[in-house]
Amino acid sequence: MSNIDLSINFAGIKAPNPFWLASAPPTNTGYQIMKAFEAGWGGAVWKTLGVPVQNVSSRYGSINYRDTRMAGLNNIELITDRPLADNLREIEEVKKYFPNHAVIASLMVESKKEWFQIVKDVENAGADGIELNFGCPHGMCERGMGSAVGQEPEVLNTIVQWVMEAATVPVITKLTPNISDITDPALAAVRGGTSALSLINTIKSIVGIDLDTYAPYPVVDGKGTNGGYCGPAVKPIALHMLKELAGHPEIRNTPISGIGGIETWRDVVEFILLGATSVQVCTAVMHYGFGIVREMEAGLRQFMSDKGYSTIYDFAGKAVPNVVEWKNLNLHYKVVASINADKCIGCQLCHIACDDGAHQAIALPTNGSRVPEIIDENCVGCNLCSLVCPVEECITMERRDDGSQTESWAERTMAGKVPEHFNDPRGGGVGHFVPEPSAALQYKRKDRSGRK
Amino acid sequence: MAEYKRPETPQEYQRNFPPKKPLMNTSEAYYESARCLYCYDAPCMDACPTHIDIPLFIKQINTGNVKGAAATIYDSNWLGNACGKVCPTEQLCEGSCVYTEQDMKPLQIGRLQNFATEAVMQAKTNLFKPGPDNGRRVAIVGAGPAGIACACELRVLGYSVEIFEAKALPTGLTVYGTAPYKITNEEALRENEYLQQQLGYTVHYNHPIQNAAQFAELEKQFDAVFLGLGLGATAQLNIPGEELPGVVGAVEFVEELRMKQHAFQVPERVVVIGGGNTAVDAASESARMGAQSVHLVYRRTKADMGAYDFEYATALAAGVQGVFEASPLRIEGENKASGVTFSRPDGSEFHLPADLVIKGTGQAKQGALLAHLPNISTDAKGRVVVDAAHQTTRPGYFAAGDMVNGGAEVVNAAYEGKLAAQGIHQWIQNKNT
Incomplete structure (x- = not known):
């Protein structure tokens, strides 16, 4: 030095x-x-x-x-x-x-x-x-x-x-x-x-x-x-x-x-x-x-x-x-969360953060463990789970696109390829999974006094 | 060489039994509570037999709502302070804290629970009020954790409650049977006082209910009877010499120690027979009371011991020596116990001299008492059989705690006593419709 x-x-x-x-x-x-x-x-x-x-x-x-x-x-x-x-x-x-x-x-x-x-x-x-x-x-x-x-x-x-x-x-x-x-x-x-x-x-x-x-x-x-x-x-x-x-x-x-x-x-x-x-x-x-x-x-x-x-x-x-304008970001870049089960301590903050605060892409385990499971197809790669995870390097964001394609909103606009209506398949949220509103009703707030 | 000098004053007694979970100060509580991750569906809540909303009360401590934290605790557990002190938290809430999954120190949940509940008790904060009087009366037999929890819950539901306690003090094994470094007599009694002052149940001390006529009288005067009598005296070993002076049961030993404190004389050589928590406690306490040698002798292997590892470690640290795979054959002595002869699995025998032999062989069931109450069924292990509402097979009689679960923690009794109160309420309501 x-x-x-x-x-x-x-x-x-x-x-x-x-x-x-x-x-x-x-x-x-x-x-x-x-x-x-x-x-x-x-x-x-x-x-x-x-x-x-x-x-x-x-x-x-x-x-x-x-x-x-x-x-x-x-x-x-x-x-x-x-x-x-x-x-x-x-x-x-x-x-x-x-x-x-x-x-x-x-x-x-x-x-x-x-x-x-x-x-x-x-x-x-x-x-x-x-x-x-x-x-x-x-x-x-x-x-x-x-x-x-x-x-x-x-x-x-x-x-x-x-x-x-x-x-x-x-x-x-x-x-x-x-x-x-x-x-x-x-x-x-x-x-x-x-x-x-x-x-x-x-x-x-x-x-x-x-x-x-x-x-x-x-x-x-x-x-x-x-x-x-x-x-x-x-x-x-x-x-x-x-x-x-x-x-x-x-x-x-x-x-x-x-x-x-x-x-x-x-x-x-x-x-x-x-x-x-x-x-x-x-x-x-x-x-x-x-x-x-x-x-x-x-x-x-x-x-x-x-x-x-x-x-x-x-x-x-x-x-x-x-540091560029949003419109110049690559729309083909795709990351998905990945949980390292060996490091996971089972706090399930990633699950609840995603389910309540983001995109319902992390399921609770059904195998008796406390390690949540990423639902790949629902994950939008927002990072939230990796931000709330209290364990170092437990949740990582894995790149899924092969890096061969780059296209920004600005480029799409120039090429006349921006979605024109909400059902336009070129739009982002089309077909993206969201639960039925009534599915929320299964989550009752627990009363711990046992009186009610 | 013994680790501990025989205590001769209250101060020396306290020095030999320093609190295992000392009260946190405000700064410690603030920094400790800040560590809580506020887990979703937190495992500590499931591990707590009373299902306290632990992340909530810890967050409340951290945000300066200590009164609210205490309310959260008492909402689930009427003996929140005692449980914070005497619960085997290493096995329960703290043992399930997610931090332990990465070998990090768990939250000190027990001590945080003490911090919050101690604060409201010291400030005499009113947290509870009895429900509107519904004109119904319930008799509770036994002022142990199950009885007190049942009484509190019934008062909130509007019942008049009278507790009949055979002994001079409330809280059962909390005051009579817990290791002194977990909770002092004053601490144990104070919580009952705090609850009683706000909820107003009556306790008749030195008032054993022990015969059929008394039960008949209770049935006449009350709408329901709750049984929370715990277990009986230490069970017999059925070996020669057991009746000699100088042979005591572990439960009786701990009770005498707790009542006499520094004035209690433990002789030089102590042999404790058993491998459960009470046996280990008695051994630990003998050492802390200045005994020169304390042997804890268990008939099976160390791995088979019923006692928690951390309790055994505490005993070892106090100077107790463990002896395994040795069964007591006979207790020797002329007018007084002088030693115990044990046999090894290979048939060989050995002798341990002793001035005091403590039998940590478990408590007997309440069979004799139950004989006065026909139709109360017990299972093969002598435990009172109850339904989900904690009603026994004799209508109008409810039961909880050690006599139902066969001997568990204060926290189990506290939870079951509360459930029984809700069961009584349901039963009385159904009866009237």
Whole structure:
């Protein structure tokens, strides 16, 4: 693994590795950032500097899924509430100790004058880059900043232009996911001249309700407000938006820093495969501390070694061409579930998931065992059983077509071969088995008291 | 060298009998319950003789509805707390947990069951209420698990219930016959108290029903009689020396131990004859009470033992020595037992010195008592014959538990007692239409 070089040059911002801390509570102080660099992080986006704010007490709420704490995290904390001068002094100090690490200043102000001033301030302090916080979906947006800007492409474009006019260091525009088409603000930023993009900021959310006080979490004196949602739960949304940018002809040449639920090396690799060339992490650090980077780095190195890559640029974006529109998928590809009876523990979750939740293609055994049986002709290859199966490699999806035929909906449309009515044999569901509705009546809910 | 020092204080007694299934704390219950797969048609439910909806109550614990979890448990089993503690879960629910199919640790169902039921008992949560009074009365003979379950169920159905118990305490073998590391006396009694407070059945203690006149009186006063008397005293070995002091039955031994606790004196050398769970329990307990040597002698092979493997393993861990394929010939001693002579299958004999000989040879049936009740048929093994509704061959008399099943677990008695209550209800309703 000695020939692996994790260093990056992200739109001109150099860092020893792609692991950056996102602008958030872990980057509130020089102390935290220096501790993170010591732990192995390659860069940090300073907690957003800008206008004076007042924070509330009780700021985070989380989604616990079964025994998993913080599968999702929601926060209502604002930008830094520390004096600008203190932050600038600490930026300068961090850069003195870590000249080769990336220190990026996240900024959020209102007027052109303010933007000009703060850009100069952080450049003077030695920041390697600037990130524009156009994402924060709580508090700051009510004052016309954060996501209020990210949701207005024209305003965003104007501010990016102001900053590009003032800045001499690279500028990253951070986007909010709270918008119907992420390419709108991304295009506005690119057209405004931004050096790079980063996404996603947090998702506007209510994380839960206290069942005694009827207030949303986090509760502030009996009330709550919408927060910004992040953590492992948001990764799929982030990946999708990343792909939207990385696959867009006008955006894809702009470097993208990936953010959203990154916790493990697998997450890191996925973000890079979809076009990110640096990643930013917050929730995983808030949960496990800076030491979490050890697993990310070790895993990334192992992956690169296994695949024979020397730098992340060797595989960045490699998954992008494989994300296509539905209409371009091969309609002849056919997989069918297969249960390995030696591994099956008989929980029968595959049966009930398929029978109640999918396509009635898994029968209960009739031979006295508890190993369910796949009904091949009913199986549509949806994967559900293999997803619910609790045993590693017990249910696999076996390919049944010989791979000789490929035909997509788009090709069929071009060839005039799409079904024209519901009984058209060229349609999908024609002749597919479904049980009679009345067959459901045999399943009576059992009363376990035995009284009824 | 004995593993255990003779306990002299209640604290030492407790130390020698640490709970086998200690109460979970909230975090442990949360993480353990999260492991449940919520299997379809879960095998644990089938393995439970009372068919508790186990995946449901475990999910309820995980979602913070502990009260609901307890309600789910009691819905199926009136002795949900006792069963969580004393059930051979390794053989029942936990033994059938699908995780075991891949050699993974099963869910700790018994301990989760305790967690939920303990929570409602400690909070004195009201979960049950008696049905509207239907004016009918049922007498229950025996306040063991079958009797209590029958009483609870009948109260829910609107019957007045009076239980006649020969002993001073309720719950039968739960308090008198279970190994102390499974359930303490206080724990056993508390569940009955919890049920009785909410459902309001009467228990007459020290009130044996033992002659024809008493049964006649019950028939006069009550619409139906439920028999849940369990089994009798330890059966005879029919060998010389059996009547010597220093020879006791295993059931009687455990009862005395449970009642006297640290004040119970177990002598230095103990020989236990038998291979069932009660024999193994008695051996295990002798060792934990500080006996220097404890031999468990069984006439057949280890594989033939009636005791569960894990019970035997517990006994071995406590310092018990197993001796197999040896039949007792005679118990020696002048005024008191001093040893037992056994014979090997090859005809050879050997002698084991003993200060105490415990006969774990099973309990006798209730033949003498049943003689007072003509028309109650028993089968060849002396078990009371009942129909699906748990009615005996004597109309109006219902029975359940050990006297019907020949000796099973608390959970079996609890289930059958409940079924018998439903049988009584059906019978009384039919009689009146």
